[in-house]
Amino acid sequence: xxxxxxxxxxxxxxxSGRRTSAVLSILVMGAGQLNNRQYxxxxxxxxxxxxxxxxxxxxxxxxxxxxxxxxxxxxRLEKVGKLYQQVMGDHSIYxxxxxxxxIFLMFLLLAVYVQNIRDAYHCARLREEGVPLHTFRQxxxxxxxxxxxxxxIAIPVLGVVFFTVMPIVFMILLAFTDFTRSHxxxxxxxxxxxxxxxxxxxxxxxxxxxxxxVTLWTLIWAVASTLTCFGAGFIIALAxxxxxxxxxKFWRTIFILPYAIPLFVSxxxxxxxxxxxxxxxxxxxxxxxxxxxxxxxxxxxxxxTLVLVNMLLGFPVIMLMIIGVLSxxxxxxxxxxxxxxxxxxxxxxxxxxxxxxxxxxxxxIMQFVANINNFNVIYxxxxxxxxxxxxxxxxxxDILITWLYKLSMxxxxxxxxxxxxxxIFVLLSxxxxxxxxxxxxxxxxxx
Amino acid sequence: MTNRSxxxxxxxxxxxxxxxxxxLFCIYxxxxxLLSSFRPGDMLxxxxxxxxxFTLLHYKQLFxxxxxxxxxxxxxxxxxxxxxxxxxxxxxxxxxxxxxxFTGRKNLMSMLLALxxxxxxxxxxxxxxxLNQMNLLNTxxxxxxxxxAAAPLFFLFSKSYFDTIPRSLVEAARIDGAxxxxxxxxxxxxxxxxxxVYVVLMNFTGPFTDFIFxxxxxxxxEKKTLAVGLYDIxxxxxxxQFTMFAAGCVLIAVPITALFLLLQRYLVAGLTSxxxxx
Numbered sequence: 001x002x003x004x005x006x007x008x009x010x011x012x013x014x015x016s017g018r019r020t021s022a023v024l025s026i027l028v029m030g031a032g033q034l035n036n037r038q039y040x041x042x043x044x045x046x047x048x049x050x051x052x053x054x055x056x057x058x059x060x061x062x063x064x065x066x067x068x069x070x071x072x073x074x075x076r077l078e079k080v081g082k083l084y085q086q087v088m089g090d091h092s093i094y095x096x097x098x099x100x101x102x103i104f105l106m107f108l109l110l111a112v113y114v115q116n117i118r119d120a121y122h123c124a125r126l127r128e129e130g131v132p133l134h135t136f137r138q139x140x141x142x143x144x145x146x147x148x149x150x151x152x153i154a155i156p157v158l159g160v161v162f163f164t165v166m167p168i169v170f171m172i173l174l175a176f177t178d179f180t181r182s183h184x185x186x187x188x189x190x191x192x193x194x195x196x197x198x199x200x201x202x203x204x205x206x207x208x209x210x211x212x213x214v215t216l217w218t219l220i221w222a223v224a225s226t227l228t229c230f231g232a233g234f235i236i237a238l239a240x241x242x243x244x245x246x247x248x249k250f251w252r253t254i255f256i257l258p259y260a261i262p263l264f265v266s267x268x269x270x271x272x273x274x275x276x277x278x279x280x281x282x283x284x285x286x287x288x289x290x291x292x293x294x295x296x297x298x299x300x301x302x303x304x305t306l307v308l309v310n311m312l313l314g315f316p317v318i319m320l321m322i323i324g325v326l327s328x329x330x331x332x333x334x335x336x337x338x339x340x341x342x343x344x345x346x347x348x349x350x351x352x353x354x355x356x357x358x359x360x361x362x363x364x365i366m367q368f369v370a371n372i373n374n375f376n377v378i379y380x381x382x383x384x385x386x387x388x389x390x391x392x393x394x395x396x397x398d399i400l401i402t403w404l405y406k407l408s409m410x411x412x413x414x415x416x417x418x419x420x421x422x423x424i425f426v427l428l429s430x431x432x433x434x435x436x437x438x439x440x441x442x443x444x445x446x447x
Numbered sequence: 448m449t450n451r452s453x454x455x456x457x458x459x460x461x462x463x464x465x466x467x468x469x470x471l472f473c474i475y476x477x478x479x480x481l482l483s484s485f486r487p488g489d490m491l492x493x494x495x496x497x498x499x500x501f502t503l504l505h506y507k508q509l510f511x512x513x514x515x516x517x518x519x520x521x522x523x524x525x526x527x528x529x530x531x532x533x534x535x536x537x538x539x540x541x542x543x544x545x546x547x548x549f550t551g552r553k554n555l556m557s558m559l560l561a562l563x564x565x566x567x568x569x570x571x572x573x574x575x576x577x578l579n580q581m582n583l584l585n586t587x588x589x590x591x592x593x594x595x596a597a598a599p600l601f602f603l604f605s606k607s608y609f610d611t612i613p614r615s616l617v618e619a620a621r622i623d624g625a626x627x628x629x630x631x632x633x634x635x636x637x638x639x640x641x642x643x644v645y646v647v648l649m650n651f652t653g654p655f656t657d658f659i660f661x662x663x664x665x666x667x668x669e670k671k672t673l674a675v676g677l678y679d680i681x682x683x684x685x686x687x688q689f690t691m692f693a694a695g696c697v698l699i700a701v702p703i704t705a706l707f708l709l710l711q712r713y714l715v716a717g718l719t720s721x722x723x724x725x
Contacts, residue, residue, distance in 0.1 A: 097576045148627040149547035153555070156536045156599035162577070163596035164562050167570025174572075236469055239462045244455075253708060254470045257477060260707035261700045264656045264674055268681060269480045269696060272689065280479060312472060320714070344458075373566055376656075401566050414572070421569040429561035 021124035025117045032120025036127055040136025045116055052109045055102075063102035066095035070177070071189045092190040093179070100170055104161065168425075174418040181412025197415045207416070210391040210403070218399040221306070221378075222371040228311040230364060233318030234356065238348075240319075241326050252323070259316035267380040270309050271296070274381075299396035302382050306397060310377050318360075318367075325359050326352070365435040369428055375401045400424050477700070484693035505694035513676060514669055515695070521587065522672040526654040529591040533598035533650040538643070541605025542631060546617055556602075563600035571663060578664065585666045593660065594653055601649075608642040609635070644713035652703055673699050 014035050015024075025032030029052075030045030071090025078087045123133055134142060143151060175197055179190045201207045240251050258266060273279050274295040282292045295305045329351065337347050378384065384398035384406065393411050394403045400420055408417035485501040509515045544556055574593060575584075583589040612635065620630045636643060654661070658674040665671050671679070677695045680688070707714065 093572070094576060097573055098580070100573075101577075101580075144627070149543045149549050149552075152539050152543045152627070156540050157555070159536075159596035160559065160562060160599060163574060163593055164565070164570065164600065167573035167577070168562070168565055170573035171569050232469075236466070239465055242459075242462060244459060245462060245466075251466055251470065253711065254473055256707060256711060256714075257704070258473050260704040261477060262652060262656045262674075262703055264658060264678070265696045265700050266476060268692075269476045273476055273479060316473075369564060373564065375566070375659075404566065404569065408569070408572070417569070421566060425561075425565055428564040432564050433557050433561055 018121050018124035018128060022117055022121040025120035029113060029116045032117070032124065036120065036123045036133060038123065038133060038136070038139075041119075041139060045112075048109075048112065052113075055105070055109075059102055060106065063099040067099035067103070070191060071095050071185075074189050075186050088186060090186075090189060092177075092185045094185075096173065097170060100166055100173075101162075104166055171418050171421055174414050175422055177415055179414040180416075184412065197419050201416065201419055206392045210394050211420075213388075213391065214394055214398055214400055214403050217303070217397070218372055218401075221303075221374075221399055222368050224307045225310045225314070225371045225374065226364060226368045228307055229314035229318050229367065230360070232311050232315040234322055236315065237319045237322040237326060238352070241323060252320075255316050255319060257316075258313050263313060263376055264380060266313060267309070267377055270312075271381050274305055274309075296382055297386055299386055299388070302386060302397050306378060306381055309381055310371075310374070313377065314367075318363075321360065321363065322356055325356050329355050362435065366432070369432050369435075372399070372428060373401050373424070374399070375405065378402050379405065480693045480696050483690055484697050486690055488690065505688075505691045506698070508688075508691055509694055509698070513680065514671075515676070515698070517669050518671050518673045518676045519698075521670065522654055522674070525587050525590050525672060526651050529594045529654060530647055530650040532591065532595040533653075534643070534646050536595060536599045537602055537605055537646050537650070538636070538639075539631070540599040540602040542609055542635060544602060545606045545609035545612075546614060559600050560603060571660060574660075575663060584664060585670055587665075587670065589664045590654065590661055590672075593664075594650075594657070598650065605639075605642055605646060608639055612638055641713045644710050648706065648710060648714065651706070655699060655703055 014037070015021075021032035021035050023032075024035050028046060029049035030042040030047075033042035033045060036042075070092040073089040075089040076087055077084045079085075126133060176192055176194060177190050178193045178196075183190055201211055236255060239245065240248055240255075245251070274281055276282060276292065276294050276297050279295070281295065286292055294301050296302050333351055334347060337351060342350070378397060378399055379402050382395070382397045384395035384402045386396050388394060388396045391398075393406050393413065398406065401424065404417050404420045404424070407413040407420065484505055485503070487500055487502045487504070540559075544552065578584050578589045578593075583592070616634065616638075617630055620634050621627075625633065654672060654674070656674055658672075658678045661672050662675045662678065665675055668676075673695075677692065677699060680695060681692045
């Protein structure tokens with residue numbers, strides 16, 4: 001009994017009161033933990049505190065200045081002695097990114113800081129109630145055992161934050177600047193100019209006409225390419241899976257071929273195959289006495305060719321998935337249907353199709369979303385061409401994403417590109433999250 | 448011939464015709480590029496489908512005029528390292544989301560899914576500057592880091608797969624004293640071979656096909672990957688050498704295609720089991 005007493009005595013915090021520990025941790029990270037006699041944790045946090053404090057004092061004002069002004073000194077010629085020399089000014093884009101990185105790090109630090117206060121308070125309370133606290137080693141074990149999901153997910157999430165989230169925030173910010181090729185650092189500084197770019201896209205005729213036209217084609221393209229891939233995949237899967245079709249494996253292998261060849265290679269190949277002047281397709285058509293078809297040079301034909309090519313490249317995956325679904329349909333359902341005197345079409349309509357649709361629906365929606373962003377096929381096959389005179393930097397077959405690419409990479413209209421990017425993002429993420437939240441895999445939640 | 452067997456013959460014949468036609472469309476581009484790569488001269492144009500004479504000159508030219516062997520090595524190096532990292536990250540993310548319940552889980556999942564939809568190159572300028580700050584421009588590490596960092600965004604497929612593994616199995620392993628990592632590597636991974644094959648394959652083909660980002664980062668010829676090199680060959684307006692491009696296509700497509708055909712069995716299993724759960 002006496003021994004027990006002395007242990008508790010030994011474990012008592014230096015200064016009692018959970019508030020005290022919390023306040024100490026507010027003042028200096030880790031101080032509350034030291035007060036609770038948790039030395040390892042306390043020292044680690046304290047080290048972090050001083051590193052963080054240094055960063056805040058040394059770097060944060062500069063970061064805020066950078067984000068607010070985007071640089072003040074332009075690159076200019078200055079007289080040094082008798083010669084004029086180019087003096088580098090502030091590089092707005094670098095300042096923007098550096099500022100953002102700093103802000104993100106600060107948020108990270110803030111999160112640790114808040115946790116540190118909560119921890120100090122919580123541990124001090126446990127102390128008061130006489131519960132022995134974890135040693136440093138026990139803390140580590142506890143983390144690995146009971147906080148495993150958070151720790152395991154932290155690494156990928158950190159990567160995503162710095163290589164995806166941060167760049168996206170950067171891009172969103174660009175939409176509010178005047179960053180274009182004619183306004184390009186380091187020669188010039190870029191400035192904030194609010195919603196002007198958004199206004200231009202909807203108000204200026206050249207821009208709004210392109211915007212609506214391209215959006216419309218994007219949606220048509222997404223619907224058409226999703227449906228054709230699904231239709232072709234479904235038909236081929238049905239044909240292959242018929243009971244009396246022979247060489248099933250052979251057929252499946254052949255149909256996987258377009259999927260197995262890297263998309264970028266096969267698209268470039270098909271661009272040549274459909275070439276109007278020397279492509280073999282037109283050669284054969286001519287040999288057979290038909291005229292040459294402007295596969296890629298006529299706007300309507302180009303659109304059709306795109307859907308066709310996309311179907312050819314996309315149906316194998318769908319086919320494989322549908323074959324998988326088909327094999328799960330119990331055979332006695334068909335037998336029962338046979339006894340009831342159903343014909344093939346009825347069986348297809350009433351048994352096969354609903355079952356396939358049930359499992360394929362979420363995938364179809366995802367495919368639709370992915371097709372809105374299907375950059376590769378369009379960029380590699382037509383490059384958005386043929387040119388459309390009424391469009392601002394876009395061709396007839398450009399979808400939003402390829403238009404965006406042209407705007408940023410080829411035309412240097414970064415702020416306009418950013419607005420399009422935001423638009424695509426809003427369109428897609430709303431749609432995707434809505435549909436995914438409805439899928440079984442998201443709803444399941446076995447506990 | 449009875450009515451019934453006549454209908455069966457019609458159905459089978461039309462099925463075979465349909466399948467053969469589709470097969471023709473699938474094989475033709477591959478066959479055409481293969482034959483073109485052996486055709487003498489620069490142009491793809493020819494009067495006959497089968498070339499009258501064969502040459503290996505274009506393959507030789509690829510290795511002589513361009514550092515093609517180096518591109519090959521680069522691509523494999525990048526593909527292997529980034530596949531290893533990406534696969535672990537994707538599997539881990541899917542596993543955690545599937546097996547554990549913790550606060551913020553659903554929001555985090557939605558966030559990652561939405562981010563995965565974001566057009567990658569929109570943020571390329573920022574990534575470029577970030578890499579510049581880290582002194583990683585024109586290095587393979589840059590390509591590896593960026594592709595590995597984006598990999599967890601595509602966790603949904605692996606999560607759906609893991610959802611099918613009974614959690615009682617995991618709990619049993621935990622009760623027997625296996626740590627989380629042990630459970631994951633010793634039990635979960637072997638159980639999900641089709642998924643693993645699928646994820647590896649998808650990540651492996653990435654570096655073979657990505658040329659937009661890689662082209663931005665990899666500047667000097669000896670650092671390029673196959674996709675970047677080949678794209679630059681085919682878009683070089685000064686000399687259009689289609690036959691050489693065809694030879695390059697064959698060389699890129701062969702390893703990937705072989706891998707696909709080799710792993711077909713797993714691929715089908717992986718795809719279908721992921722699909723079933725939707």
